[in-house]
Structure formats: C-alpha cells, structure tokens
Amino acid sequence: MSDWTWGRLDGAASLVSVVATDERLQRSFGGIEDPTALARAVAEATGLGEAFVEAWAAHVVAQGDSVAPWDRVRAVLTELRQREVLAEELPLIAELHARGPRGGNRPPPVPPAPPPLAPEAFEDAVRALRAIGAEEVSDLVRQRDPRRAALRAGLLAWPALQPSGRGGARLVQGVLGVLKPLVYLPFLYAVLAPWPALAAAALMWTGIAFCTGQWSSLPGHVPVCLYAMAALAAGTGRFRPPGLRYAALASLAVPPLALWLLRGHQPPDLGPGWRSLVIGAAFALAAAGVLDAGTDRWLLFPVAALVAGGWAALVQFGRPALDNGWWGALMLYAVLFWVTFVLPWLYPRAAPRPTRRPGTQPPADRSDRVNR
Numbered sequence: 001m002s003d004w005t006w007g008r009l010d011g012a013a014s015l016v017s018v019v020a021t022d023e024r025l026q027r028s029f030g031g032i033e034d035p036t037a038l039a040r041a042v043a044e045a046t047g048l049g050e051a052f053v054e055a056w057a058a059h060v061v062a063q064g065d066s067v068a069p070w071d072r073v074r075a076v077l078t079e080l081r082q083r084e085v086l087a088e089e090l091p092l093i094a095e096l097h098a099r100g101p102r103g104g105n106r107p108p109p110v111p112p113a114p115p116p117l118a119p120e121a122f123e124d125a126v127r128a129l130r131a132i133g134a135e136e137v138s139d140l141v142r143q144r145d146p147r148r149a150a151l152r153a154g155l156l157a158w159p160a161l162q163p164s165g166r167g168g169a170r171l172v173q174g175v176l177g178v179l180k181p182l183v184y185l186p187f188l189y190a191v192l193a194p195w196p197a198l199a200a201a202a203l204m205w206t207g208i209a210f211c212t213g214q215w216s217s218l219p220g221h222v223p224v225c226l227y228a229m230a231a232l233a234a235g236t237g238r239f240r241p242p243g244l245r246y247a248a249l250a251s252l253a254v255p256p257l258a259l260w261l262l263r264g265h266q267p268p269d270l271g272p273g274w275r276s277l278v279i280g281a282a283f284a285l286a287a288a289g290v291l292d293a294g295t296d297r298w299l300l301f302p303v304a305a306l307v308a309g310g311w312a313a314l315v316q317f318g319r320p321a322l323d324n325g326w327w328g329a330l331m332l333y334a335v336l337f338w339v340t341f342v343l344p345w346l347y348p349r350a351a352p353r354p355t356r357r358p359g360t361q362p363p364a365d366r367s368d369r370v371n372r
Helices: 002-019 022-029 035-046 050-066 069-099 119-133 144-161 168-183 185-192 194-212 221-236 242-261 272-292 301-316 325-346 366-371
Strands: none
Touching: 002 069, 022 035, 022 069, 035 050, 035 069, 050 069, 069 119, 144 168, 144 185, 144 325, 168 185, 168 325, 185 194, 185 221, 185 272, 185 325, 194 221, 194 272, 194 301, 194 325, 221 242, 221 325, 272 301, 272 325, 301 325
16 A cells, blocks of 8 residues: 555656646746746646646745745645645545554555545655655565465465475485475474564473473474574564664574583473373364464364374374484474474465446456556
C-alpha cells in the first residue's frame, strides 16, 4: 500500500512536469502579468476553481515572490493532484495502520468512492503514511503474514542451491534433501522468528534430555545448541544501542556453556510412560511453533504438531532413558523431517473472492479508480 501510494504521488508530479511545460504555459497564459489574474485563469482552464486559487495564495505566503510564475503553477497543480491521490488512498492506509502489522495485513473492503477525511484525520493519516515508510524490512519480515511468505520463499529457494543434471548431481541432490530438515529449516526459522525459535530450541533440548537421560548429550544436543545460538544472534542483532548490542551478543556463549556445564546432570527419573509423554509434549510444542510461522491453517497444524510429538514419543515408547546420544539425534531428525514434509501442505489458502448478487455491478477496481 505504501509503495502504491508513493508511486501515484510521484506519478502525479511527473505528469504535471511533462504536461505543464514552460512553452505550453507561455502560449496559454503568457499575456497575463498580474499573479492573481494568472491564478484565476489557470483555475478556470483546469477546472480546479477556488481550490487552485486558495492553494496559490497559500503558496505565495509560504514561498514569497521569489518563485517564477510557471514554477508556481506547476507546484500548485502538483499539490492539488497529490491531495486527490491522498484523499483516495489515506482512508485505507489509516485503517491498516490502526490495525498494526499484527492485524493480518489483509486490506478491508474499499468503497468505490471513499468519503473525504476531516482535517485532523487527514493529518493523522499523513503521519501514518510517513510511519509506514520508515518501517524496516527486518521488522516487517518478522510480522505474521510477511513471515509466512518469507518462510515459504526460503523453503522454495533450497532447491536452487542444488546442482542440476544426472549422475553425481543426483547424489548431491539426495544428500541436500536429506540434510534440509536438520541444517536449513531450523536456521531459517531462527532468522524469521528468533524468540519463538529460541523457545522451540529449549523444548527440543528438554525432549532430548529426557530421551537420553542427560541434560547434555552428544551428538543429540549439538544441533539444538546451534539452533539456539542462531536464534540469539538474530534476536539480539536488532538491538540499537551499541553497548546493549554487544552485551546481548555475549549471550551467544550461553548455549555452548550449557552444553559444557550440564554434562553428567540428569533430568528427573520418570517411568517409561511418563517419559514418553514428556518427550512427545516437548517436541509437539516445538513443532507447533515452527508450523505456526508458516501457516494459518489453525484446524490442521495442531494435528500436524501432535503427529510430530507422536513420532518423538514412538522413538522412546516403552523404554527407559537411552544412554546413546544418537537416539536423541534420531528423534530430533524425525520431528524436523515431518515438519519439513508437512509444511508445504499447510500453506495458507487464498482468500475467497467476494460474491455479488445477480443484477448488481461489481465494485470498481483500484486501477479503474486510478485511471479515472
């Protein structure tokens, strides 16, 4: 919306500069010396009436007499045309800005002729347009809808890293396909949603700990340690004050220190049934966090998350703590593989097109309103 509006504003200025050249203005109004008479002549010729005369007088007060007549004509024409654009676009922008990025970024229905804004509301909407223009991509991409789109685009970009062809290329493609759930999806998730990714890493750490009977086990906890470091780097890298940023980046040492200091420490000793339940719940919640970043299919992704937890519980089912850390790595891979597999099937559906009653005219398209 912001780019669309700024494009129309720039287009209005460009059209005025192309059409209202010095030569054309000289041929049409060259014999008029009095500025007030010139303003009224241009207002009558353009059909803008008193709006042009008032804007002309305001421009004279603001800029004085140092502006050349034809430059003033172009400036006033540009201002009026841009105000027409803003009168059409600002009501929608103001409503979207009031909702905020968490409002879904889905535009409300647009009336064919939006009512004009009151002066106070107009100024508020202009400030909203400036605030939208000042937003950074790093902030927008972590909002719900842009984050889903970025996650899907990132997953689609993975095949682009693979070589094409046969023979050895097929082998590389197979290896990269096997590694995708372990070495790509968690880091992409950490960049787009750092704090939920950190929580998911803590849950996976807990699940592996109950699987192996150790709060620090190799190699099961090593990938989770890297995921947590990636989430911390993505989250703390946005801090603005340099001192706070450096202190926050020092937190990257926490996961490796935990991996070192927790050696030999054991979680509570639970029976096989409760152990499987805790592991399944931890991995189900972690999978739900990842799936939530990539879909809005609220009725389906909890089921997919429960299936992920079921995979983890199945690896452990009916057995005590497994001393071999490779079982934890297998459990982690099984859950991430399932999430990577099911996520493309849970992409958000397109919004249904509005239906209209027989005999009624469809609402005017935005491009029609622009070209009117």
